[in-house]
Amino acid sequence: MYKAIINIYFISALFFSVFLFSVSADDIILVENEGITITGTVPTSQQISIVEKEQIENSSASDLADILHETLGLNIVRYGAYGNQTGINLRGFDSKRIAFLIDGIPANSSIDGRFDINQIDINSIERIEVIHGGSDSKYNVSGAFGGVINIITIKKQKKGLRLTASVSNTSVKPGKYRNRSGEMQEPHWEDLFDTQNYSLFAAYGGEAVSVTANFFANRAENHFIFLDRINRLRRKDNNEIWDTGAGASFVWELQDLTKLIYSANFYYSDSNFPMSGFSSRAGNQIDFSAKQSFMIDKPRIFHDDISAEFSFTWRFHKRDYTSPLDLTSIHYQNNLFVINRWNWYAGDLLILRTGADYSCIFLDSNDIGKHNGFNGGFYLTIEYKPVKSFLIIPSSKIVFSSTGSDNYAVIPKLGLLWNVTDNFSVKNNYFRNFKFPDFEELYWNSSAGSNTGGAAYGTGNPNLRPEDGWGADIGLTWKIIESILIECVFFAQSIQNSIHWFSRSGGIWQPENVGEAAIFGGELKTVLDIPVSIWRFKKITTSLSYRYLLSYLLSYGYTFDSNKRIPYNPEHTIYGSLDFSWDSGLLSFTGHYESLRYHDTTNWITLDPVFLLGLKFNQKIGNNLTAFGALRNILNTSYESFYDYPMPGITLTLGLRANLEFK
Numbered sequence: 001m002y003k004a005i006i007n008i009y010f011i012s013a014l015f016f017s018v019f020l021f022s023v024s025a026d027d028i029i030l031v032e033n034e035g036i037t038i039t040g041t042v043p044t045s046q047q048i049s050i051v052e053k054e055q056i057e058n059s060s061a062s063d064l065a066d067i068l069h070e071t072l073g074l075n076i077v078r079y080g081a082y083g084n085q086t087g088i089n090l091r092g093f094d095s096k097r098i099a100f101l102i103d104g105i106p107a108n109s110s111i112d113g114r115f116d117i118n119q120i121d122i123n124s125i126e127r128i129e130v131i132h133g134g135s136d137s138k139y140n141v142s143g144a145f146g147g148v149i150n151i152i153t154i155k156k157q158k159k160g161l162r163l164t165a166s167v168s169n170t171s172v173k174p175g176k177y178r179n180r181s182g183e184m185q186e187p188h189w190e191d192l193f194d195t196q197n198y199s200l201f202a203a204y205g206g207e208a209v210s211v212t213a214n215f216f217a218n219r220a221e222n223h224f225i226f227l228d229r230i231n232r233l234r235r236k237d238n239n240e241i242w243d244t245g246a247g248a249s250f251v252w253e254l255q256d257l258t259k260l261i262y263s264a265n266f267y268y269s270d271s272n273f274p275m276s277g278f279s280s281r282a283g284n285q286i287d288f289s290a291k292q293s294f295m296i297d298k299p300r301i302f303h304d305d306i307s308a309e310f311s312f313t314w315r316f317h318k319r320d321y322t323s324p325l326d327l328t329s330i331h332y333q334n335n336l337f338v339i340n341r342w343n344w345y346a347g348d349l350l351i352l353r354t355g356a357d358y359s360c361i362f363l364d365s366n367d368i369g370k371h372n373g374f375n376g377g378f379y380l381t382i383e384y385k386p387v388k389s390f391l392i393i394p395s396s397k398i399v400f401s402s403t404g405s406d407n408y409a410v411i412p413k414l415g416l417l418w419n420v421t422d423n424f425s426v427k428n429n430y431f432r433n434f435k436f437p438d439f440e441e442l443y444w445n446s447s448a449g450s451n452t453g454g455a456a457y458g459t460g461n462p463n464l465r466p467e468d469g470w471g472a473d474i475g476l477t478w479k480i481i482e483s484i485l486i487e488c489v490f491f492a493q494s495i496q497n498s499i500h501w502f503s504r505s506g507g508i509w510q511p512e513n514v515g516e517a518a519i520f521g522g523e524l525k526t527v528l529d530i531p532v533s534i535w536r537f538k539k540i541t542t543s544l545s546y547r548y549l550l551s552y553l554l555s556y557g558y559t560f561d562s563n564k565r566i567p568y569n570p571e572h573t574i575y576g577s578l579d580f581s582w583d584s585g586l587l588s589f590t591g592h593y594e595s596l597r598y599h600d601t602t603n604w605i606t607l608d609p610v611f612l613l614g615l616k617f618n619q620k621i622g623n624n625l626t627a628f629g630a631l632r633n634i635l636n637t638s639y640e641s642f643y644d645y646p647m648p649g650i651t652l653t654l655g656l657r658a659n660l661e662f663k
Helices: 002-021 053-058 064-071 189-193 439-443
Strands: 047-052 075-078 086-089 098-102 127-132 147-152 160-172 195-205 209-220 225-227 233-235 241-253 259-274 282-298 306-322 328-345 350-365 369-387 390-401 408-421 424-435 467-481 484-503 509-534 537-553 572-582 585-594 610-621 625-632 640-642 651-662
Touching (some): 047 053, 047 064, 064 127, 160 189, 369 439
Antiparallel strands (some): 047 127, 195 209, 209 241, 225 233, 241 259, 282 306, 306 328, 328 350, 350 369, 369 390, 390 408, 424 467, 467 484, 509 537, 585 610, 625 651
């Protein structure tokens, strides 16, 4: 009964505030010189990394994971080449415990908590904002143990018409290999045309209207030579993937800086996913998703010091999976998100930020059943400067959910920022993290599937408690001179009641709140940006970062003395880049090293350390064409990102991008 009362009260209060304040939030939609950015860059206590549009275009990347891996040095876990399941790690936490946002709207799946990176057309991305750690008080979304990754696709366009089209091909190295019968086979030279990408992007900017439209398509055979576990050369197969998607956005500017923003997109893929290793068995998965979002931004409401924002988003996703044993798993997922944020700039020393979010989930699955649920929260953040150089950011959010055994919690956070000098600052954060169980963990029922023969091999647990944790970090930023930047951060986090699946008597798998872990670490990053005049080079930029991550698995009776590590968290990660730029192009070298990783909680199965070397180039041809390319895994290293799922050796991507502008 009380859940229904909370539900009705929340909806009424939310839409009343929408009517009262008209809506829009400074942090989500800022008015800058170039227009809407759907992000904020105001001073903050959080460690934030930004990937700009130019970096995205220069990366020659195939997906979002490649961009984050090759520009920020983030750790990723892949089940193979393009289109396969891919996870991103932040501060020791996997994708289920990272909050992914698209234009400020939550994008993690309600079914399993993950985020499908393949559904994002990287050519439509204007900017990527990464908030490291669980201290986020800007978007205030739940479940962000590792941090927040906000993918910004909407931006006010400059006046005129702009058209962009690109095409690229990725080649893998052909070679002789043994088939499943052990017979030696000749090279498949068609592997030189293994993967193709096609994309179109159009943008129009007028006096009061901005419009964008994008389309992309990928074909990936994912055939490559690799070494199996007894050092025999094999050729990957049964992993063919093709996908396509399109999107559009509209921005209308009204009086008093008010903006109406509408965006929509869809995605479709047909993918074959093989079993591990060199298995001949593969499943097939068809995905279809669609999203529509409506936003109202009003930087001034009633008074110049008050702003507000409102967004309403509907997302649909259908997943149809057929296993290698011809068992079907079909999910229909509908999500509604409503977000209302407002700010009061009470003076030069005080800003009050408050808001609420609410989401409804409607799920129809032959493995999970038909279930509905809702969750959301209210928050208040205060940004106070007792003196000009010192900023205090206390924040608190009350979150609630209709599912699980614990239905509400209070999430406090505290951020401190001290600008010691104009070039040296100290950031400090203390925070609690909280994540409600997803629908798969709560309600999975494998015997419900029509093609399983009624035999159960897994069942959910509706009595699961939310995952909970605490953390803190302290960071230093020092700009020695205009061209040298040093960043250093130390962090510690804990997690309790982490949800893990394990086999009960009778071989039935079920999730329980058995997980507990502690994570300690630090990161040191230096950036050197030097203007030069050597031959054609105008600037040399070098970046080097070292990340240390010490994780302790404290579940299953383990203690600190047991010295067990969390799977897929390397203790040492080193990333470096060296860029040479000139008036019409860029040449970039990247290196990424990860130390020993563990596959299981017992730490018996290990993945060897790996070093990946890459090379990227961009060269303008005339005024409208750009040739681009990338060599990845130049050393042709044989490695696995996820146990028993080999990764490609050396690959070569070559492409051409055309840009036309009509003023």
